[in-house]
Amino acid sequence: MVQLYFSLFVHLKLALAVIKVVPEPVNTALSVIICARNERENLQKFLPSIFNQDYPNFEVIVVNDRSWDGTADVLEQLEKEYANLKVVTVSDGSKFIAGKKFAVTMGIKAASHDWLVFTDADCEPVSNNWLKFMQQPADDQMEIVLGYSPYFKKRGLLNALIRFETFFTAVNYLAYALKGMPYMGVGRNMAYKKSLFFRNKGFAAHMHIPSGDDDLFVNANANSRNTEIRLNKDSYVWSEPKTSFITYLRQKKRHFGAGKLYKPKHKFILSTQIIVQFLFYVLLIGLICLPTTRYYAFGIFGLSLLIRSFIYQRLLKRLSYGDLRWWFPILDVLLFVFLVFNGILSIFVKKVNWK
Structure with a gap:
């Protein structure tokens, strides 16, 4: 939700x-x-x-x-x-x-x-x-x-x-x-x-x-x-x-x-988006593994994907990325994995120059 x-x-x-x-x-x-x-x-x-x-x-x-x-x-x-x-x-x-x-x-x-x-x-x-x-x-x-x-x-x-x-x-x-x-x-x-x-x-x-x-x-x-x-x-x-x-x-x-230097309210909003997406996929995998909740998990995932695909396919076309519309479900997962990886990497790599 x-x-x-x-x-x-x-x-x-x-x-x-x-x-x-x-x-x-x-x-x-x-x-x-x-x-x-x-x-x-x-x-x-x-x-x-x-x-x-x-x-x-x-x-x-x-x-x-x-x-x-x-x-x-x-x-x-x-x-x-x-x-x-x-x-x-x-x-x-x-x-x-x-x-x-x-x-x-x-x-x-x-x-x-x-x-x-x-x-x-x-x-x-x-x-x-x-x-x-x-x-x-x-x-x-x-x-x-x-x-x-x-x-x-x-x-x-x-x-x-x-x-x-x-x-x-x-x-x-x-x-x-x-x-x-x-x-x-x-x-x-x-x-x-x-x-x-x-x-x-x-x-x-x-x-x-x-x-x-x-x-x-x-x-x-x-x-x-x-x-x-x-x-x-x-x-x-x-x-x-x-x-x-x-x-x-x-x-x-x-x-x-x-x-890290954004205003607190902006950091809260952006962090919430990442955390919620993380929990969404973790709970999806966990519920699929349980026989009693497997079909509910697939149903919720399908409904979420249907609604989000409708919105983001429209936005992808508006923002000149129409060729990515049909790859939305796969790229959504890959982007999440990359963001988590980049966040972990940032903990250990401190200094990066402009060029």
């Missing part, structure tokens, strides 16, 4: 939400910020799609964070092609603060405009209307906009698991934002005010951990009055997924560490 509560009264709200058409341009100038560490190939491949946006006034700030793969040469060439590209270079030094948060902060300081749109070097907007959706809302009280960033489809089970995990993460944070309880966003596609960043001292409260430049900032500063979400497909930003299990584990370990 608790599991179905999250599905029916939280996630279904996202499935039924009305998608807005392209908003009327406010024409407020904005700054796109991208942090790049050894991203030579991705910058060559994806950065032109940022400059091709159908938006009247924007700059693109790329922070070259201690790269040694030729990123600087690529950016130098791109500066000659695009007048609205600004490059910020972070070099190693005795007083250098390692980590993406420092690079993000340098990019924010270099921004000429108050409205900041964030993405990554390995990301590509789905259309040239992306910035129209991520622009500053007409309501000046809105200080944060949360977008959605799916991963490109590749071959293999790992890619399916990565996309399914990203899907559930997005469903959760977008649905709770709709309910007036925003608790996180993803740095591949989000926006907020520069003034909000400095008014609340940026990342000062969690500068000591490598992750959290996106979700922890939103967790600390977003509320029902200053946050909106974007669901239109033209607002999506596609991203390159990890291609090995080890690199994916490292990525999720960073995210797991940030979650």
Whole structure:
């Protein structure tokens, strides 16, 4: 029943939400910020799609964070092609603060405009209307906009698991934002005010951990009055997924560490979801082993699966993962096993760097 509560009264709200058409341009100038560490190939491949946006006034700030793969040469060439590209270079030094948060902060300081749109070097907007959706809302009280960033489809089970995990993460944070309880966003596609960043001292409260430049900032500063979400497909930003299990584990370990610093009410909600899912499968296995309760267990499992499949198949199609709809029961179990494994691993592996 608790599991179905999250599905029916939280996630279904996202499935039924009305998608807005392209908003009327406010024409407020904005700054796109991208942090790049050894991203030579991705910058060559994806950065032109940022400059091709159908938006009247924007700059693109790329922070070259201690790269040694030729990123600087690529950016130098791109500066000659695009007048609205600004490059910020972070070099190693005795007083250098390692980590993406420092690079993000340098990019924010270099921004000429108050409205900041964030993405990554390995990301590509789905259309040239992306910035129209991520622009500053007409309501000046809105200080944060949360977008959605799916991963490109590749071959293999790992890619399916990565996309399914990203899907559930997005469903959760977008649905709770709709309910007036925003608790996180993803740095591949989000926006907020520069003034909000400095008014609340940026990342000062969690500068000591490598992750959290996106979700922890939103967790600390977003509320029902200053946050909106974007669901239109033209607002999506596609991203390159990890291609090995080890690199994916490292990525999720960073995210797991940030979650420990969420507000208590958000940690309670997220922990409850995991615990309830764990108990659901444990009790299912236990009751199946007992002859007197076996058929009841199968019946309850079937009913739960039927209801949840109806909701999540609709959401998978809405969030551009329609090809995963028929794999939902299997991926649901595999994702749960992975999350438990990652949680246990996080107890023993303490330090993980950005890159």
